[in-house]
Amino acid sequence: MTGGTDRDDAADTGEAPEGRRRGLRAGPVARLLGLCLVAGLILAGVTFPLVGGVGLVSNDASDTVSATSTDLAAGQLPLVTTVTDRQGAPLAYLYDQNRQPTPLESIAPTMKAAIVAIEDRRFYEHDGVDWTGTLRALVTNQSAGSTQQGASTLTQQYIKNYQLYVTARSQSERLKATEATYARKLREVRVALQLERQLADGRTKKDAKEEVLQRYLNIVFLGNNSYGIGAAARTYFNTTPDRLTIPQAALLAGMVQSTAAFDPVAHPQAATGRRNEVINQMAVQGMITQAQAQEAATSPLGVVSPLATPANGCIGAGDGAFFCKYVVEYLGQAGISAEQLNRAGYTIRTTLDRNTLTAMSAALRGEVPARQRNVADVMAAVSPGADRHEVLAMGSNRVFGVDGSALETSYGLPWEPVNLGAGSVYKVFTAATALDKGLGIDYQMQIPADGYASPIYRDGQGNPFPVRNAGSYAPVLSMTDALAQSPNTGFVKLMEYTGVAPVVDMAVKLGMRSLAEPQGAGGKSIAEVAKEQNQGSFTLGVTPTSVLELSNVGATLGSHGKWCPPTPVLGITDASGNPVPVAEQPCEQVVPPTLADTLMTGLSKDDQAGGTSSGAAGENGWSRPMSGKTGTTQQNKSAAFLGFTPGIAGAVITFDDSSSPRPLCDGGGDSPPYPCGDGNIFGGKTPARTWYKTMTPLLAAAPAQPLPATDPRYVSGGTNEQIPDVVGRQADDAQSRLEDAGFAVTRTTVNNRAAAGTVVGQSPRGSALPDQVVTLQVASGTVGAPPPPP
Structure with missing residues (x-):
């Protein structure tokens, strides 16, 4: 998937070039009539909010365009959710799109210059649509009988990318967002004009333009699961957007046209050529000097290996992965869906204690190695508390x-x-x-x-x-x-x-x-x-x-x-804190x-x-x-x-x-x-x-805590279950007391020096089941003869 100019839209449709040429190849007169028709339709579509009978926009097109531009002005991009331990250190990242939102002031001037130079050189001059470029592209494409040039401004690309990466939820919706039709282009033109008018309300044109540029640089797909310049700078160069050099910025800007063709890992030679094309355009347009251009063009790509892409999901949490997955399932049961977690940019501060996890992991694998077949050893630790039980x-x-x-x-x-x-x-x-x-x-x-x-x-x-x-x-x-x-x-x-x-x-x-x-x-x-x-x-x-x-x-x-x-x-905050x-x-x-x-x-x-x-x-x-x-x-x-x-x-x-x-x-x-x-x-x-x-x-460094005090009710038992203590009484009296309390009694005689008939032991003693038999040990009054010597 690409996120760039409309020359890529044709490539993304899946339609064979021959088929496209068959549909567009015609004589000069036919091509001229087609050009006039398209130019007229664009003018009509922009000039009149309602166009009937041409099949390009519906009768509610004006409302749809207005709603779309409002959504674009206020919409939230899919962001990365960060799961942390209890101290706030990252544990895992959850995302559909790896994106690190970056304000324009934190993006290097080289990056802004590179993207404008290669994608929209009249960006600061037009009002959302580059009419000069649009008409040029129409003439070129109609004359060639196929799509040779794109004409999308950065504003139009932002609209397409927004519909592709934010609003589209299915494959059919994604295909519709990039379909190579004049109807989509017309709608995109109208939305671009209205969006820039909305963003310019109460601010200077330059400020409105920089708002568009910031939004574009934060939404554009730059390959290898990198959405926006923040993620791309980290992925390819392990740096931040404010530190991007001329060749680094040029490489990223060049990938917009086709992230597949100009992937610096898969196709370094093609990526270098495209990068140098961007550098040349920056020099031609006076954004950098010829000396800077020459130095940048001869520098290596400098892409890190492996790419610095954060692992997506709990699998990147190491020994904390099981805990991470429990967090996801726990929040799902609490009503926070996986889609929310993967798109909302939450920060989830968990109860995970790294010291406990480290000690637990060492103990588990110390007892049963990870590769021991057919034997699992699993453990969980929870802290008691009157208001919360936290999983440590x-x-x-x-x-x-x-x-x-x-x-x-x-x-x-x-x-x-x-x-x-x-x-x-x-x-x-x-x-x-x-x-x-x-x-x-x-x-x-x-x-x-x-x-x-x-x-x-x-x-x-x-x-x-x-x-x-x-x-x-x-x-x-x-x-x-x-x-x-x-x-x-x-x-x-x-x-x-x-x-x-x-x-x-x-x-x-x-x-x-x-x-x-x-x-x-x-x-x-x-x-x-x-x-x-x-x-x-x-x-x-x-x-x-x-x-x-x-x-x-x-x-x-x-x-x-x-x-x-x-x-x-422990707590969750959204992208705004x-x-x-x-x-x-x-x-x-x-x-x-x-x-x-x-x-x-x-x-x-x-x-x-x-x-x-x-x-x-x-x-x-x-x-x-x-x-x-x-x-x-x-x-x-x-x-x-x-x-x-x-x-x-x-x-x-x-x-x-x-x-x-x-x-x-x-x-x-x-x-x-x-x-x-x-x-x-x-x-x-x-x-x-x-x-x-x-x-x-x-717990070695922590003071030992005593166990709680006991309660007599639960030590000796409740009143109804307590057995009268009859040790020391005469056997008949003892038996009578026990039977009055509801217990059956048996006696056994034991040799003991106590007075004959005295109870010297009872079993059980303290508490008993209601139907339990109490055995009394009754003294014989004598002690038996000692055993013979061995």
């Missing part, structure tokens, strides 16, 4: 790209749901529901043996399916210890009390909002299906999970139970602050001895308070870790990202995980190591 960074071991290989992807790995799930991290939702229903974080959970047949745990056909543990556990654990050690049977048993539906609802409330979104047109959401089918497996994290949403769950708990959308945007509003969901207090605080502290043992991520914490020298939960899915096809402090929350999922996922094995040490026959990856391995590798250096 997100990333993947995979490179953001579109080359079609399995090792590059433009899929939103860090925020789109991962089909393989997050495993036992979902036990957090069961624990939160239990607290909400009255139990305390110190509640002594029953841990059924491996292979427990729960009435709510069934396979896809509705048949009972035994719940399996990944290790051996004590028969009773506090909820705090159970969260750290993660027995499956205990949490399925707990969900028999809470019910499946409340746990699903709690997951959505705390941050897993995509679970409530309908699947497909009119389809049910994952949350609806889980509740309808009473899926006891929900607490084991079998549902698709967004890493970003999981991070935001940590931010919700770290914000005292306040959910806010994970926003990636005015703020652009962004519609975002309001924050919600989804659980009582004291519940969130108590649960956050109840999750504090995962990094400690006996916790499932203690090994990873120790390897990375972690020593500050944190809350965490690991998870692993069926057959070890994916594993996850959620970790958060009062200042930052992050989640990691490691999974097989192939079309046919297999179990993953954790190589340990310097060996990355890999697909295998019998998996051994767990949330406490690669995912937890990724988290600690990110957070340890990132």
